[in-house]
Amino acid sequence: MVNEYYFDNFPELESERLIFRRFSIDDAPDVFEIRSDDRVMRFMDSHKHRNVYDSEGFISKNFEIYKKGNGLFWAIVEKASGELVGDFAFWRIEKENRRAEIGYSMKPKFWGKGFMTEAMDRLLRFGFTDLNLHSVEAEINPENENSEKVLLRMGFKREAYFRENRFFDGWFLDSAIYSLLERDFKYDMSNLVASVNSKK
Numbered sequence: 001m002v003n004e005y006y007f008d009n010f011p012e013l014e015s016e017r018l019i020f021r022r023f024s025i026d027d028a029p030d031v032f033e034i035r036s037d038d039r040v041m042r043f044m045d046s047h048k049h050r051n052v053y054d055s056e057g058f059i060s061k062n063f064e065i066y067k068k069g070n071g072l073f074w075a076i077v078e079k080a081s082g083e084l085v086g087d088f089a090f091w092r093i094e095k096e097n098r099r100a101e102i103g104y105s106m107k108p109k110f111w112g113k114g115f116m117t118e119a120m121d122r123l124l125r126f127g128f129t130d131l132n133l134h135s136v137e138a139e140i141n142p143e144n145e146n147s148e149k150v151l152l153r154m155g156f157k158r159e160a161y162f163r164e165n166r167f168f169d170g171w172f173l174d175s176a177i178y179s180l181l182e183r184d185f186k187y188d189m190s191n192l193v194a195s196v197n198s199k200k
């Protein structure tokens with residue numbers, strides 16, 4: 001089963017450049033900055049936040065999901081500046097299958113620095129070793145190339161392509177499903193990060 005301990009004791013974590021902490025309602029302006037930005041929302045297939053109250057509601061709803069043991073939501077903070085740069089979640093947790101879906105986003109000014117790769121490396125490791133997940137799933141808009149690149153870098157494999165299975169904003173949209181098994185997770189990312197940097 002999934003390790004329930006973390007639903008009473010929120011796992012505050014860190015990596016080389018980042019801190020992963022729980023959300024507070026005071027983070028609403030940063031969440032609003034992310035979820036009202038067209039560049040971020042382009043392939044999210046969900047509605048933009050219209051104001052900071054939408055973002056407060058989003059934080060509260062996620063907290064309720066956490067309290068029920070169905071999701072974990074981290075604010076990603078850059079150590080150097082102390083700024084909230086993005087978010088990462090395990091949600092739709094299926095306890096009996098030890099499986100979770102992931103969701104993530106980042107302020108565009110922080111794209112291209114490898115922050116999400118670094119975050120996923122740490123948080124997926126937490127998911128497999130501490131939360132006791134067996135597999136992780138990501139559902140993306142097939143046109144979301146940035147998101148796909150991060151998933152492939154982490155070792156995710158495309159397992160399904162659903163045609164027009166989502167109705168959003170008056171359109172039927174395709175989705176691509178990726179998954180990563182615990183045994184396929186690369187516990188040592190240092191080689192991968194080095195190879196990305198050497199291509200620059």
Ligand SMILES: CC(C)(COP(=O)(O)OP(=O)(O)OC[C@H]1O[C@@H](n2cnc3c(N)ncnc32)[C@H](O)[C@@H]1OP(=O)(O)O)[C@@H](O)C(=O)NCCC(=O)NCCS
Nearest residue numbers: 040104105106111112113114115116117140146147150196
């Ligand atoms: C998905 C998203 C978080 C990816 O952000 P990103 O900055 O492209 O991803 P990473 O943090 O992994 O950075 C990778 C890039 O940083 C570069 N990079 C620089 N330093 C790096 C380092 N030390 N390690 C790894 N990559 C590094 C990589 O070369 C890569 O650049 P490239 O895309 O030109 O090849 C971002 O595009 C986003 O927020 N999108 C909107 C929200 C969204 O669609 N979420 C997913 C919904 S399913």
